[in-house]
Amino acid sequence: MAEISYEQKRKRSSFGPATIIRLGAVYLGLMIVDAFALFLVYAFATDGVWELAITIGLITIMVNIINLRRDLYALRWIAPALALMCLLVVYPIAYTVYVSFTNYGDGNLLTKSQVIKLLERETYLPEGGKVYAWDLYQNPDGQFALWLTDENDGDKYYFATMTDFSPVESLAAGAEKPEDYQGYRKLSRAESLRASGQAQDLTFGTEAAPIGIAGRRDAGEFAQRYVYQTEQDVMLDRATGSMFYPVYETGRDENDQVYRTGQFENEAGDTLRTGFIANIGLKNYRSFLERDDIRIPLTRIFLWTIGFSFISVLSTFTVGLLFALLLQNRRIPYRRAFRTLLIVPWAIPGLISVAVWKGMLNPNLGVVSNMLRAIGLEPPPFFIDPGWAKAGILLVNLWLGYPYFMLVCSGALAAIPSDMYEAAEVDGAGWWNKFRDLTLPMLLVAVGPLLIASFTYNFNNFVIIEAYNEGGPPMVESGTLPAGHTDILISYAFRLAFGGGRGADFGLASAITIIIFLMVAGVTLLQYRLTKGWEETSENV
Amino acid sequence: MSRESNEKRKHYRPAENLQLAVQILILVAAVIFALFPIIWVISAALNPSQSMSSQTVIPPLPETRVITAEAPGRLLRIISPAGTRVERSAEMILLVEIEGEEEELRAPKNGYVENIRFAVGETFQDGDPLYDIRSSYLINVDTLLNTERKPFLRWMFNSVVIASVSSIIVVLITAFSAYSFSRFRFAGRRNLLVLILLVQVFPNLLSMVAIFLMLQQIGQHIPFFGLNTAGGLILVYVGGAMGINIWLMKGFFDSVPRDIDESAMVDGANHWQVYWRLIFPLVRPVLVVVGILSFVGIYNEFVLARVLLRDKDSWTLMVGLWQFISATFGQDWGVFAAGAVIGALPSLVIYLSLQDQIVGGLTQGSVKG
Numbered sequence: 019m020a021e022i023s024y025e026q027k028r029k030r031s032s033f034g035p036a037t038i039i040r041l042g043a044v045y046l047g048l049m050i051v052d053a054f055a056l057f058l059v060y061a062f063a064t065d066g067v068w069e070l071a072i073t074i075g076l077i078t079i080m081v082n083i084i085n086l087r088r089d090l091y092a093l094r095w096i097a098p099a100l101a102l103m104c105l106l107v108v109y110p111i112a113y114t115v116y117v118s119f120t121n122y123g124d125g126n127l128l129t130k131s132q133v134i135k136l137l138e139r140e141t142y143l144p145e146g147g148k149v150y151a152w153d154l155y156q157n158p159d160g161q162f163a164l165w166l167t168d169e170n171d172g173d174k175y176y177f178a179t180m181t182d183f184s185p186v187e188s189l190a191a192g193a194e195k196p197e198d199y200q201g202y203r204k205l206s207r208a209e210s211l212r213a214s215g216q217a218q219d220l221t222f223g224t225e226a227a228p229i230g231i232a233g234r235r236d237a238g239e240f241a242q243r244y245v246y247q248t249e250q251d252v253m254l255d256r257a258t259g260s261m262f263y264p265v266y267e268t269g270r271d272e273n274d275q276v277y278r279t280g281q282f283e284n285e286a287g288d289t290l291r292t293g294f295i296a297n298i299g300l301k302n303y304r305s306f307l308e309r310d311d312i313r314i315p316l317t318r319i320f321l322w323t324i325g326f327s328f329i330s331v332l333s334t335f336t337v338g339l340l341f342a343l344l345l346q347n348r349r350i351p352y353r354r355a356f357r358t359l360l361i362v363p364w365a366i367p368g369l370i371s372v373a374v375w376k377g378m379l380n381p382n383l384g385v386v387s388n389m390l391r392a393i394g395l396e397p398p399p400f401f402i403d404p405g406w407a408k409a410g411i412l413l414v415n416l417w418l419g420y421p422y423f424m425l426v427c428s429g430a431l432a433a434i435p436s437d438m439y440e441a442a443e444v445d446g447a448g449w450w451n452k453f454r455d456l457t458l459p460m461l462l463v464a465v466g467p468l469l470i471a472s473f474t475y476n477f478n479n480f481v482i483i484e485a486y487n488e489g490g491p492p493m494v495e496s497g498t499l500p501a502g503h504t505d506i507l508i509s510y511a512f513r514l515a516f517g518g519g520r521g522a523d524f525g526l527a528s529a530i531t532i533i534i535f536l537m538v539a540g541v542t543l544l545q546y547r548l549t550k551g552w553e554e555t556s557e558n559v
Numbered sequence: 560m561s562r563e564s565n566e567k568r569k570h571y572r573p574a575e576n577l578q579l580a581v582q583i584l585i586l587v588a589a590v591i592f593a594l595f596p597i598i599w600v601i602s603a604a605l606n607p608s609q610s611m612s613s614q615t616v617i618p619p620l621p622e623t624r625v626i627t628a629e630a631p632g633r634l635l636r637i638i639s640p641a642g643t644r645v646e647r648s649a650e651m652i653l654l655v656e657i658e659g660e661e662e663e664l665r666a667p668k669n670g671y672v673e674n675i676r677f678a679v680g681e682t683f684q685d686g687d688p689l690y691d692i693r694s695s696y697l698i699n700v701d702t703l704l705n706t707e708r709k710p711f712l713r714w715m716f717n718s719v720v721i722a723s724v725s726s727i728i729v730v731l732i733t734a735f736s737a738y739s740f741s742r743f744r745f746a747g748r749r750n751l752l753v754l755i756l757l758v759q760v761f762p763n764l765l766s767m768v769a770i771f772l773m774l775q776q777i778g779q780h781i782p783f784f785g786l787n788t789a790g791g792l793i794l795v796y797v798g799g800a801m802g803i804n805i806w807l808m809k810g811f812f813d814s815v816p817r818d819i820d821e822s823a824m825v826d827g828a829n830h831w832q833v834y835w836r837l838i839f840p841l842v843r844p845v846l847v848v849v850g851i852l853s854f855v856g857i858y859n860e861f862v863l864a865r866v867l868l869r870d871k872d873s874w875t876l877m878v879g880l881w882q883f884i885s886a887t888f889g890q891d892w893g894v895f896a897a898g899a900v901i902g903a904l905p906s907l908v909i910y911l912s913l914q915d916q917i918v919g920g921l922t923q924g925s926v927k928g
Contacts, residue, residue: 040831061780070776091830092743096751099736099801106798107758110766110773117768341589344582349571351583358911359590362597365910367859369877370899373884374600377892383611385599417592425914478762480862485884511765516866524768531765538760546756 048085052078066131073109077101111535118302118528121279124521126293130264130280133294134246134253137282141232141240142257150176150229152237153195154210154217155202162217163202164229164237165195183223244290253282253290260284266296302529311497312526315510318493323506326411327476331469333416338423339461342431343453345424357428364421372485375414401487404503411486411504418482419472423465430464431457470545474538483509499523507534603896607670607694611892623693626667632657633682643672645692646702652690670694699897711898713872714879718858719905721789721875725796726853729804730846732797737808738834742820752806759802764862770795771866787869795867796857804849811845812838848916855906876902 055078062071081101084093093100120126128136143149150166157163166176175186177199189196197204205213214231222237223229230240244262245254253262262282280296281289305312341360345353363371378384379400387397400410434457442452462469483489489502489509500513507530515527571579598616606618636654639645645652645666652672653664666672675690677683695701703711740752763770771786774795778785785791819841820833828836861877868874880902883895910917 058777058780062776065776065779067776070773090745092739092745092748095739095743095830096736098732099805102732102798103755103758103801105773106770106795107761107763107766107802110763110769111758111761113769114766122768341586344586347579347582349579350586356586356590358914360586360593361911361914362907363593365907366597366903367877367906369859369861369884370880370903371596373880373895374596374899376884377603377611377895378596378599380611385614417596421593425917474760478764480762480764484862485881508762508764515765515768527765528768531762534765535761538762539757542757542760546753 044085048082051081069113070109073105077104080104114528114531117524118532119297119299120295120525121293121298121301122295122525122528123523126280126295128292128294130294130296133282133292136292137244137253137290138242138246140243141230142243143232143238144241144256147239147241149236149238151235152231154205154213155199156205156209156213157202161202162213162220162222163200164217164222164231165199165204166229166237178222178229180220180222181224183227183229255284260286260288262288262290264294264296265289266298298525302525305526306529306533311495311499315493315496315499315501315505316530318495318503319501319505319507319510322408322504323477326408326415326506327473327479329412330415330419330476330479331472333412334419334472335423335427335465335469337416337420338425339427341420341424342427343457345428346431357424360424361421363417364419364425368418368481369485371418372414372482375410375417376486379410402491404491407487407491407504411482414486415476415479415482419476422472423468426465426468427461430461433464434460467545467548470541470548474541474545477506477538477541478508478534479506480508480512484512489513600896600899603893604699604900605696606893606896607696607698608668608893614892618696621694621696623673623691624668624670625688625691626652626664628683628685628687628689630657631682631684632662634677634679635661636679637675638663639666639672641673641675641690644698644701644705645669645672646706664689666692668692668694670698699893700901703894703897703901706894709879709882710872711876711879711901714874714876715902717789717873718876721793721796722854722857724789725793725800725857726850728793728797729800729853730850733801733804733808734839734842734846735834736801736805737812738838740805740809741812741815742817742830742833742838752809755802755805763799767863767866770863774867786867787873789873792864792867792875795863796860799863800853800857804853807849808842808846811842815841848913851909851913852917855909859906 055074059071059075059078062068062074081097084090084097084100148168149170150164150168152167153165155163155165161180163177163179166178168174168176175189175193175195177184177186179200179202186199195204214234218231221228221230227239229237231237232240241256243255243257245256246252247254251264253264254260255262262284265281265283266279279298279301280293283289306316307313344350345357350356378386381387381397381399381401384397390397398406398409400406438456439452442456447455483504483506487502487504489500489505491503493501493503493505495501501510502513505513511527511530511534514523514530516522599614602616602618603611603614606614607621608614608619633656634653635656638651638654643652646669650666650669651663652666653675655662655664670692671694673691673693676688683689703709740748774784774786774791778788778791782788783790784794815838820828820837823833823837858875859877861875861881864875864878865881868878880895880898883891883898
């Protein structure tokens, strides 16, 4: 009975005016979203940013399907979150995966077609071509003209407008340049400097003998230097007649370990200045093993990442548990106040805490060093020595992290039934036995998943590493690549991408990111299984 | 040890009292360890001297020092009139003429210039008091708030705006999603949940290249969401906060018994009505806590903000403070300390007043999944 009336009511309500308004709102909303998305897709497609145009297009289609199909009603509630996640999380991940198979980085920042366009703008002076010194003139319409001086021919003057080129007959060679000529006004030095960028893109003179500006002084009959021939996929250098072929993946250079990829290269092995983004397959991943300046730092950084995460979890948990146990004792006065004071470190923004510690540990001026000196000890080099830097980071992270476990353990301890302790006491168990056989096992059931979560959190704890010492002290073995002794994987990848002397290597950084992702995802799945999340969610399906 | 057993035994053995004393001692030591950096930074913020090495736990009392002339001369010009805040001890105060030569008198310490005793053109003798310099507990705060090169208040305003807008949007959007995951049963629901969880662990710090380029592209057509804008950063924060908050909130929605909405459904209510009239009021306190927590999280974030915000005026507080840190510590220690104390206050107040709810949320969110 109830089933029927429920269905009937559903049907009736789906024709009410409220429903029509709701449907109208859905369609109107969709139309606005679609119009907006269409504009973006069109704009990005015109820019040639196809990956973004396609992503936004796909997200829009997904949102439309979800909202138009009745059987996907449940997904309508999730659609905004899904759309945002696709654009800002999934797309960047896909992009990172793609980049990890390329040589994207400094020297290879542009796509091949962009590089071709750039190279085709380069000019050269063909043999027998004339060079002039130039002065810039402008008429009231804003059109530019060039006053040309042939310094090799006794300063003979020529005048070139946008369409015309003629020798100046009215003035003797070497005479003073006129302020006005054929309706054009001579620009002052400052004006000329300001306008030179604009004028450099123009060609003057007749079409048969075009004249362009090629520098702060020189103008002349310059010609396009590189011509790309689409059918053969080759770049012709008209200055030398040499053919440059695109090379996507060159072998390893044994001497200086340079991987030349994404370059135009001729038979003599010369390359053109600008490289392009090329797919280099697994080369970034293989370099983990093959290149000494990556393998050695990466191995150490990996071990330190594991060690740092493990020690951090262990130390924060131990100290947190100790404090939680002490606060269990009801005879301790002002327990609540103790608890509040002890969690203060957790409530301070991490960046600020690390910065304050950094100041306190400063070997010359810091208070810790001063106190050590006062009792006759030499303050350790907390930032220069790799071992001490690591010790400092672990100390700071202990300070930052123990309140979390103190709070969590307090909650878990309170949940252990007290009659279990009483039973244990009747059996004559001492405090150590009670702790080992009763408290700890019960506690680990509740806190275990949080220990794993804390491990993955510290695995990617970029802020403390960056704020403490920016990964330093630097590791000698990494050569020109940026790597430090306290770097963890994520900060190493960040440094490869955004920091460091030799320039960015987004490809390599992305490959390391993928490795980090796989490891953390594995641990997360493990944690999920441990919390019986699988069973719980499947129960609810 | 339960309360009952404690009350039964009113008299404690000496060993137990010793044990208690040791425990209290450990706790006191722990509190010192926990609070020392905080006391130290507060004391640095109040210390009129900028120097890190001369800092003491209790900052010296503010004092007014009278600056006297070291040789007879004549006052030519007052460079820093009374009331000027002297930030560095090398700042010029007076231009004087001594033995026929012009000389600049610089402040020996930082503080406020007061009470200049001579007018321009008057002569003074050796040992005459020239002017006073008064130090104050709040001089670092004054410097922090009134330095144009480092617009601290502007950064704080940016942080508050970005964090509040982002966290409100996050809560609204994720609450809808969480309701759906909690109340509907649809094909692929479980896989979608796991997928969201996995996608979330990708370090978004490192998809920054893609995010950076994307904002750059978007900004060319919609400047509001471009690089260097609050809108763009909010977009990135909101997108990145979806996954974890959907999981957290689904847990809360699951804890509301389904009988409530099922009976409403039988009475003819649709999901929209059930959500707004029944479920939303029930979970509202939790949503507020989640919102406040994401506010604090975004307020404290600095890595994404540092890469995406280039312009000093668009920086957030943490990006600005980071500049103090990377700069030389010795000079700006006092001002940095003042900034650190003020910057940490919102987070500190929120965390301490919500400690119980946060712990509940943390354990429930992660353990229950």
